[in-house]
Amino acid sequence: MSQVAGLPLRFRFLPLLHEAHTRDGWLSREAVETIARQVRIPLAEAWEAATSFPEFRFAAGGGDGGGCGGLSCVVNGAPPSESVHARCRFRCFEAPVSGGEDDFPEEMIRLAGRLLAPDITGWDGLRAASSMGSARALDMIDRAGIRGRGGAYFPAARKWRAALGQGRPLALVINAEEGEPGVFKDRAVLCRRPRRFVEGLAIAVSVLRPAVTVIFINGEAAPARRSVETVIAGAGEVFPGGVEVVPGGGGYVLGEETTLLNALEGRKPAPRLRPPYPVESGLFGMPTVVNNVETIANLSILFREGEAPFLDPDPAAAGGSKLFSVSGRVARPGLYEMPLGTPLRVLLAAAGEKDGAAFAAVLAGGPSGGFLPASEFHRRLVPGLLHPTGAVTGSGGMVVLDTTSDLRAAVLETARFNARESCGKCTPCREGLPRVVESLAEGHTEGLDDLLEVVGAASLCGLGQMAPGPIRSARHFWPELFS
Amino acid sequence: MSLILNGDEVEAGGSVLDAVLAAGIELPHLCKDDNLPAIGACRTCLVEADGRIVAACSFPASMAKRVDTETKTARRIRRGVLELTLAMQAERGDEGGPLAGETASTASREGAAVDRFAVRTGRAVDATSPFFSFHEAACILCGRCVVACQDLQHISAIGLAGRGRDTRVTPGAADTFRESICTSCGSCVAACPTSALRPRGGAE
Ligand code: SF4
Ligand code: SF4
Ligand code: FES
Numbered sequence: 001m002s003q004v005a006g007l008p009l010r011f012r013f014l015p016l017l018h019e020a021h022t023r024d025g026w027l028s029r030e031a032v033e034t035i036a037r038q039v040r041i042p043l044a045e046a047w048e049a050a051t052s053f054p055e056f057r058f059a060a061g062g063g064d065g066g067g068c069g070g071l072s073c074v075v076n077g078a079p080p081s082e083s084v085h086a087r088c089r090f091r092c093f094e095a096p097v098s099g100g101e102d103d104f105p106e107e108m109i110r111l112a113g114r115l116l117a118p119d120i121t122g123w124d125g126l127r128a129a130s131s132m133g134s135a136r137a138l139d140m141i142d143r144a145g146i147r148g149r150g151g152a153y154f155p156a157a158r159k160w161r162a163a164l165g166q167g168r169p170l171a172l173v174i175n176a177e178e179g180e181p182g183v184f185k186d187r188a189v190l191c192r193r194p195r196r197f198v199e200g201l202a203i204a205v206s207v208l209r210p211a212v213t214v215i216f217i218n219g220e221a222a223p224a225r226r227s228v229e230t231v232i233a234g235a236g237e238v239f240p241g242g243v244e245v246v247p248g249g250g251g252y253v254l255g256e257e258t259t260l261l262n263a264l265e266g267r268k269p270a271p272r273l274r275p276p277y278p279v280e281s282g283l284f285g286m287p288t289v290v291n292n293v294e295t296i297a298n299l300s301i302l303f304r305e306g307e308a309p310f311l312d313p314d315p316a317a318a319g320g321s322k323l324f325s326v327s328g329r330v331a332r333p334g335l336y337e338m339p340l341g342t343p344l345r346v347l348l349a350a351a352g353e354k355d356g357a358a359f360a361a362v363l364a365g366g367p368s369g370g371f372l373p374a375s376e377f378h379r380r381l382v383p384g385l386l387h388p389t390g391a392v393t394g395s396g397g398m399v400v401l402d403t404t405s406d407l408r409a410a411v412l413e414t415a416r417f418n419a420r421e422s423c424g425k426c427t428p429c430r431e432g433l434p435r436v437v438e439s440l441a442e443g444h445t446e447g448l449d450d451l452l453e454v455v456g457a458a459s460l461c462g463l464g465q466m467a468p469g470p471i472r473s474a475r476h477f478w479p480e481l482f483s
Numbered sequence: 484m485s486l487i488l489n490g491d492e493v494e495a496g497g498s499v500l501d502a503v504l505a506a507g508i509e510l511p512h513l514c515k516d517d518n519l520p521a522i523g524a525c526r527t528c529l530v531e532a533d534g535r536i537v538a539a540c541s542f543p544a545s546m547a548k549r550v551d552t553e554t555k556t557a558r559r560i561r562r563g564v565l566e567l568t569l570a571m572q573a574e575r576g577d578e579g580g581p582l583a584g585e586t587a588s589t590a591s592r593e594g595a596a597v598d599r600f601a602v603r604t605g606r607a608v609d610a611t612s613p614f615f616s617f618h619e620a621a622c623i624l625c626g627r628c629v630v631a632c633q634d635l636q637h638i639s640a641i642g643l644a645g646r647g648r649d650t651r652v653t654p655g656a657a658d659t660f661r662e663s664i665c666t667s668c669g670s671c672v673a674a675c676p677t678s679a680l681r682p683r684g685g686a687e
Pocket of ligand 3: 525
C-alpha cells in the first residue's frame with residue numbers, strides 16, 4: 001500500500017474501503033477493522049466513518065432494488081423512493097432508470113457552448129498560464145470574475161488568494177461527488193470533455209503549486225473516473241506531483257466542503273465547525289482550495305481565449321456560461337450550456353414540453369432549492385436566490401414538472417430526500433426533518449412552519465438550513481397543496 | 484476585543500459562549516464540555532449575533548459586535564431545538580453520571596414543552612460492562628461521550644455509527660461494550676448530559 005507523500009496513512013482509508021466494497025459487494029466488520037489497522041485509525045472512529053456512507057452496505061447479498069427514487073424518475077412514472085428506497089442514479093435524462101452508471105451519452109449534450117464544444121487537443125491554455133506566472137494568472141482569473149460553479153458562486157480568485165496567503169503548503173481538492181439528484185453536468189464533463197477539465201486542473205496546479213492534488217469522485221461514477229484517470233495518465237509531466245483520484249461512498253452532504261475533507265481524512269463524513277475555514281485549515285490542517293469540476297474546466301477556456309467570454313456588461317451574471325442539467329417532464333432532457341443570467345423560460349423552451357402537456361413548475365436548485373410556478377419562469381438564472389422562498393440557480397439542476405405531475409408527491413420526495421441524506425450530526429436536521437416528512441405525508445400542516453423555521457435557522461450546515469426551501473416555496477405558490 | 488453582550492460591553496477572547504458564561508449569563512450548551520473543544524451538534528446554544536442566529540459554542544467572539552441571548556427569535560428557536568431533543572428521550576431520569584440532569588434542567592429553564600413532539604427513540608440497553616450501562620432511550624446523540632473517549636482518552640471504544648435518524652452510540656464495531664476495547668475509564672459517563680450512560684451500582 002503506497003502512502004501519499006506528506007499525507008497521513010489514513011488518507012488511504014476511504015479508497016481501501018471503496019476497493020473492498022467493490023470487490024466483495026459489501027463491507028464486513030473484519031474488512032473494516034483490517035483496513036483501519038492498516039491505516040492506523042482507531043476502531044470506533046473507523047466504524048463511525050464507514051457506516052456513514054450511504055453507498056456502502058454492511059450485509060452480504062440483497063442490493064437496493066436497482067430502481068431510482070430521484071425526483072426526475074418519480075415524475076416520469078417511477079414509484080416514489082419510499083418503496084424502492086434507492087438513491088438517485090444520476091441518469092435523470094433518461095428517466096425512469098434502473099441499474100448502475102453508464103458513460104454519459106454524447107447525444108444528451110443538447111446545447112454546447114465553449115465548455116461543451118468538442119474536446120480540446122494539446123495544452124495551449126496551460127502553456128499560456130505557465131508563461132504568465134502565478135501572480136499574473138491570478139489577476140486574470142480575478143478580472144474574469146470566475147465564480148464557483150458548485151452552487152455557491154464564491155469568487156475563485158479570492159478563495160485561491162486566501163489559501164495562498166497562509167504561506168504554507170496547500171492542498172487542492174476537486175469536488176466531483178455530484179450528489180444532487182437531477183444534476184449530471186460534472187459526470188458529463190468528465191466522461192465527454194475530460195481534457196478540458198484536465199487542462200483546467202493543470203492550470204490550477206501551475207498557479208497554486210499545491211503539495212497535494214486530489215479529485216474526490218462519486219464512488220459509483222466509474223465511467224467518469226476511468227475517463228479522467230486515462231487523460232491524467234497520458235498527461236505525464238503536466239502533473240509533477242501527481243493527482244490522487246479518490247472514489248467515495250456517496251452522500252449529498254459531501255457537497256459541504258468540510259464534510260468532504262473529513263471523508264478524505266478517513267473521518268465520519270459530517271460537517272466541521274467554521275472557523276477555521278478550509279482555506280485556513282482544510283485537508284489535514286493544510287490551507288485547502290476546494291473547487292467544483294465545472295469551475296476548473298472554465299480555466300481552460302479563460303487561458304485559451306482570454307477574458308472576453310467571461311465579461312458581461314451585466315454584473316448580476318457572473319461571467320461565462322453555466323451547465324444546466326434539465327430533467328423531469330421535458331421533451332429533450334439533458335445538458336444545456338447557456339450564459340449565466342439566461343431567463344428560465346428560454347432554457348425551458350429549448351427543452352420543450354413533453355407529450356403536449358404544459359409546464360407547471362420547476363424545482364430550481366434541487367432539494368436545497370425551491371419550486372417556481374409558470375408565472376416565475378421569466379426569472380433570470382443568476383447566481384444566488386431566484387426567489388426568496390427558496391429557488392436558486394445552485395449547481396444548475398432544473399427538474400421540470402408539467403400538468404400531469406403530482407406536485408404534492410414531488411414536494412414530499414424532496415423532503416424525504418433531505419431527511420434521508422441528513423448526516424445525523426445535529427439535532428434540528430436529524431430529528432426535525434423526519435417530522436417534517438410525516439407532517440407533509442399525513443397532511444397535518446399545523447405547526448409545520450414553526451418546525452421549518454427551527455430546522456432552517458438552527459441546523460449546522462446547508463443541508464438542514466436549506467431543506468425548508470422546496471416546502472416553503474411550494475406552500476407559498478400553491479397554498480392549497482397541503483390543506 | 485470587546486463585545487456588546489445583552490447591552491453591556493464585555494471583554495471577549497474566545498467563543499461567544501465563553502463570553503456569555505463568563506458574564507454569568509445562563510445559556511444552554513448541551514454538547515459543549517467545559518474542557519473539550521466544541522462539537523456543534525446539539526444546537527441549543529443559539530444566540531443572536533448582529534441579527535443572525537449562531538451557535539455560541541463555536542462562534543468566535545471576535546467575529547461579533549453585538550450579541551443578545553434573549554431575543555424573541557433566539558429563545559423561540561432554542562426552545563424548538565430543545566423540544567426536538569426532549570422528543571428523543573423516553574427516559575429522563577437523572578440516575579447517571581454527574582451531569583445526568585443537565586438536559587432536563589436546561590429544557591425546563593428554557594420553557595421547552597415535553598410534549599410538543601411525540602417521543603420516538605431506540606430502546607437498546609447494553610449492560611455488559613461491569614462499570615456502566617448504556618440506555619439508548621435517554622441518549623440525545625450529543626457526541627460528548629465520543630469526544631471524551633476518542634479525543635480525551637485516546638481509547639476510541641465508542642462512536643456514533645450510522646447516519647441521519649439511524650445514528651446511534653455504539654461500542655465501535657463490537658456488539659457490546661464487554662467485547663469492545665473499552666477500558667472502563669468512565670470518561671464517557673462523566674461527560675454524558677443525560678442518563679444514557681449510567682455508572683453501575685447506582686439505580687438502574
Ligand atoms: S444540518 Fe443535517 S446534514 Fe448538516 S450537520 Fe446537521 S444533521 Fe448533518
Ligand atoms: S450517551 Fe450521553 S454523551 Fe453519549 S451521545 Fe448519548 S447523550 Fe450524549
Ligand atoms: S453547545 Fe453549541 S451546539 Fe451544542
